[in-house]
Amino acid sequence: MPKSKSKPKSKPKSKDGSGAAREATPLPDTRAALLALHREARRRRDAAPLLSEERAAEAEEIARIEVHIARIERAMDPPLG
Numbered sequence: 001m002p003k004s005k006s007k008p009k010s011k012p013k014s015k016d017g018s019g020a021a022r023e024a025t026p027l028p029d030t031r032a033a034l035l036a037l038h039r040e041a042r043r044r045r046d047a048a049p050l051l052s053e054e055r056a057a058e059a060e061e062i063a064r065i066e067v068h069i070a071r072i073e074r075a076m077d078p079p080l081g
Helices: 031-047 053-076
Strands: none
Touching: 031 053
């Protein structure tokens, strides 16, 4: 009996259905603007159905924003030493 070949899981598509990666969209460099984006992404994630690709995509976007916020906050801290 031949083994069934499963398709590799594709990444969630963007909200507009184009499949364009949000990672290509540059994030702002101010903490305030990032927090506003974070708030909106959380709102979209919370409005998306559980276990949906849209919810997963928003969770990834939230993580991407949080990493950028952390970079900015780390740069604001004075060096130890």
